[in-house]
Amino acid sequence: MPGNTFGSLFRVTTWGESHGPALGAVIDGCPPNFPLSEKDIQKELDRRRPGQSAVGTSRSEDDKVKILSGVFQGKTLGTPISLIIENKDQRSKDYAKIKNLYRPGHADYAWDLKYGIRDYRGGGRSSGRETAARVMAGAIAKKYLAMKFKTRIIGHTVQVGDIEAVTFQEKAIEQNAMRCADPIKAKAMEKLVLETKKDGDSVGGIAEFIVKIPPAALGEPVFDKLQADLGKALFSIATVKGVEFGSGFQAARLHGSENNDEFICKNGKITTKTNNAGGLHGGISIGTDIIIRTAIKPASSILKSQKTVNKKGEETTVSVHGRHDACIIPRFIPVAESMIAIVIMDHLLRQKAIK
Amino acid sequence: MPGNTFGSLFRVTTWGESHGPALGAVIDGCPPNFPLSEKDIQKELDRRRPGQSAVGTSRSEDDKVKILSGVFQGKTLGTPISLIIENKDQRSKDYAKIKNLYRPGHADYAWDLKYGIRDYRGGGRSSGRETAARVMAGAIAKKYLAMKFKTRIIGHTVQVGDIEAVTFQEKAIEQNAMRCADPIKAKAMEKLVLETKKDGDSVGGIAEFIVKIPPAALGEPVFDKLQADLGKALFSIATVKGVEFGSGFQAARLHGSENNDEFICKNGKITTKTNNAGGLHGGISIGTDIIIRTAIKPASSILKSQKTVNKKGEETTVSVHGRHDACIIPRFIPVAESMIAIVIMDHLLRQKAIK
């Protein structure tokens, strides 16, 4: 079964190679009669766009979305929404010399094993560029959830290398290049990234996501728990190597009496006193904040010379030229938010079917 | 879309409430002509069985599997394999007094929100008892992978509370009640669990899984990466609150030049020098060890009195009587191994379809 479709009722299919003529997404199952414009999507796409700041890549792609179907007179039709971005700033020649090499940290070798053929230009479909399509689909889910439930998804950088954020000022997030809610640590992070870039290297980090006012009762026992589908969604982004909910890995050190969230009644509504569960009980949302943290590995493309082999297994070295992100987290955040929105949207429709 | 089926080509559907007459699994898509007996399945079921040691629950269920279909004269037919366990040691009365209460850490409240009805006896279908069905299905996948590829999945406890394993002796794992590969730390862990139990409390921990000799080229870009489906499989176990692959959360602190695994050629075969990627490149297996770590929260059922509310939102307290696991990790390990085996088996068939 091929893997380029995500979701069951809100169904996103993406396509496109990094250096092909275009990339896109087809969203099937979006409820009809919902206002949608290219602007709604462009807004989110711009948050992922390369060239936003010095910490990211200097490639400067416009990434202009076009809606090709599914919207009529400003409203969704209930039919598939086809979205497309034409690729423009392609420098395919950069890649010719690495076509027979396996870049460390990249999927080159894995794809050769899998398909016996690959588009080596910019990683082809294994490129992070593919995530632009996810952001377009996510923008629709985000708008729907915001309109109907006032749900919003806050993504922010909590760690880069050894630097950890210590305060949380939501407004600060979009005001610094790191998308960090701690404006002081943001500067330290930015400095680290720029130094790393100068070294021709990259650096990893941790991003946190808080879903405010999520619809309750989402998640399908036993396998399609909301927690499970969120986990899958995030691990489907190649750069993610760890995911945790609520107390996460810290829960390993706790006793049940510490980690269990006591139920209370607040303003006539049942809720919990603490939120170690990260808003997910038995994997199902109960309407409290959903808390997720993701570990992002340092970007694989670095200028520094690395040992590797070619297709024949002969040893060689590689230095990945091109215009790369020394720290991918600021651009990863809108991608992860999108995947989270898609999962919640999908489960919202799934829950509607049985209610 | 309901959530009780897992996998696309090797497809597992489970059913059953904790205190209903029986529970079971239907496995559709198992290749034909493969030798299979109840013994193959019973062996794994016994590793998950309650009552194995003092660290677990004192409930003593036989959990005897019966094969009802799909196997003929000792071989699989290619038709659905229906497996059933009759429930025997049910003490439903224990649960009558909690039928209107929401036990902290449990899914009671979430299920009421979701379905408006729930079988409160032992948690009904939200009970960990449901995972017995997963172990049965996993046993088939494990046997197939072992026979055809010599693949094996080693699960072991690496942390309980603050105690961390420091050595790895594979043979030790099944020789201590903690399923810990460090026999000295195993004793310390066991002691901690027994003390915790005496306190009417529970404790969390971390389990690691190593897939040795996995088939290569598994995982479907871009959404159904092996990493994504493994993440989903593990997060579908309610007790898991964190999952990481390879260097995982540690990757946040590293530079690309440290975290990238250099390719080398060893005995004429391409492999990597280090394994920070945990055997998954771009989410796809390359044939090297797959390394996964999962954070397990302390079991929610504790004897200690906890504050909570009832259905009406009135405050009350609850103490979860019954025979519970003070540390669930030793019994969690075969469940997680099973889910890992099911994912690999499913992706093996998916890869066969395109090769």
Place this chain on the structure above:
Amino acid sequence: MPGNTFGSLFRVTTWGESHGPALGAVIDGCPPNFPLSEKDIQKELDRRRPGQSAVGTSRSEDDKVKILSGVFQGKTLGTPISLIIENKDQRSKDYAKIKNLYRPGHADYAWDLKYGIRDYRGGGRSSGRETAARVMAGAIAKKYLAMKFKTRIIGHTVQVGDIEAVTFQEKAIEQNAMRCADPIKAKAMEKLVLETKKDGDSVGGIAEFIVKIPPAALGEPVFDKLQADLGKALFSIATVKGVEFGSGFQAARLHGSENNDEFICKNGKITTKTNNAGGLHGGISIGTDIIIRTAIKPASSILKSQKTVNKKGEETTVSVHGRHDACIIPRFIPVAESMIAIVIMDHLLRQKAIK
């Protein structure tokens, strides 16, 4: 992808070989809080049961259903409903002599090609016995649709051999062995079947299905039209070789001006004057009667000697002993009704998700 699951939101998985220990169905996605008992299911199962009359097989299986999960205190839980029938009247020895032969009209050869192994006893899983599981699942869908929408599905025999029904008296259907709504033609049909039986032969026919008061707006463009999924459901019953909706094959002879159904307004409701479309416009239900006809081939198992080959390709003859149906239509009707009910139920939930 294995094929033993049907439906997307109301999801039916069946299992079991004809002469195995049991057969069953798991229904996932049934809405919670819906009253359901074994009696509801048994009632429909009894309509399919062998041994109801002289026109059918003389095998006499009890076919007693047991509910193993998903129902608590008389109501559905929203969790999978596991239903089981134990096989009792098995005479496996009858089949030993045909284990290496390919019975004409049967799937024996096809299954050997497909799986390289088969349970030859009574056709194993390719047996019509498998449809008992479909009837159990269908009984749930039927009850739900009747309770919520007053929908009912009327199946009746309109042709056997060359004898065609000419009148329609709904009440007559369950009062004759042929399930024919024309009591006079029913007698002629019955006579033909008994003569055919005496000759050791079988005879085909046509059954019609009318869905009264179906929910409107069901069917998902463009591939999962209600018409498409009904067609699939009926063609998944091995004995069906033709399906038509509304004017069906007669439409080939008509002009658009004759075949188009003019819209009218009746009692303030939009409907159509004629119903050549069989209640399906663009494949979607509009709330008027859905009209379906199915061609049923004569049962393959006949006593008459037939030429065939064995596994090695050597010519031989076969006479299928055992207790077979000379005309399968009366027992086919509840099976087809069940599949129709399952499709409508599934699409009802699918439509709920977007409304």
Place this chain on the structure above:
Amino acid sequence: MPGNTFGSLFRVTTWGESHGPALGAVIDGCPPNFPLSEKDIQKELDRRRPGQSAVGTSRSEDDKVKILSGVFQGKTLGTPISLIIENKDQRSKDYAKIKNLYRPGHADYAWDLKYGIRDYRGGGRSSGRETAARVMAGAIAKKYLAMKFKTRIIGHTVQVGDIEAVTFQEKAIEQNAMRCADPIKAKAMEKLVLETKKDGDSVGGIAEFIVKIPPAALGEPVFDKLQADLGKALFSIATVKGVEFGSGFQAARLHGSENNDEFICKNGKITTKTNNAGGLHGGISIGTDIIIRTAIKPASSILKSQKTVNKKGEETTVSVHGRHDACIIPRFIPVAESMIAIVIMDHLLRQKAIK
């Protein structure tokens, strides 16, 4: 669950409204390393194109396909193949006056019931124009099956109104406007269609499809039989109102001893003497010709004035201006062939997974 994706392993998603900017298909799961060009697809598209002859519509759309992804240096990558056609000859104004009317025979009313909104220009997504996307996807499947198995799918018109073909000359099919294998009857059919066109009316008919040298062992018991999925595929084309395999509705009149196909051994290969089963035993292909016939209703769009109602239920009349097909069968044939090819391709991959 939305309905714009077809197939499980060879997975086709289509999108686009009749008068939107473009329409397209995304094909996921196409095996890698397979030669594919726009020419391969254009060839089939040209067979469906409007304006081929006087019997069809006089609209003249170019329908030029562009490949946007999934093909690199002339070979498939294993990644999604995105295909697009830009819409050009759109005369949207023609439709303004019918935006509140329900055209008899069309899906207008059904779509309003379903979505509460619709693109009324040319039927929007309910237009037959959508099938161009299916033809593009089918072209890939056809090429693959022809290359690997020499499979080919012959579609031809066997009846128009009361005129039935009596001879079969395969070469004649593409040499007359009716795609009829009987060149003499073809002329009579053509005459009938042109007269019908002059009357502002349309006429129905029957098309037959013969799959020569299909791969054997395709079809997944019990629900996804090849017969079931072929039935669904064909009934998903709105114009189809009947489907039959092999002896089809004629089987109703036969005895088992007449309808059963005796097995024989020919040139060392097992096959059958007759082919009443239409090449499908128990719904599974055995490698002999697959025989399918489909009843096509007369096209709904006619110039003749018809009674109908508007959205408010008020009676009115409508005459569907525009450039329509008086007989849709010649253009239906490549669409149906495509759906058949897609089903066979999908099941081929499904069978590979278990072999």
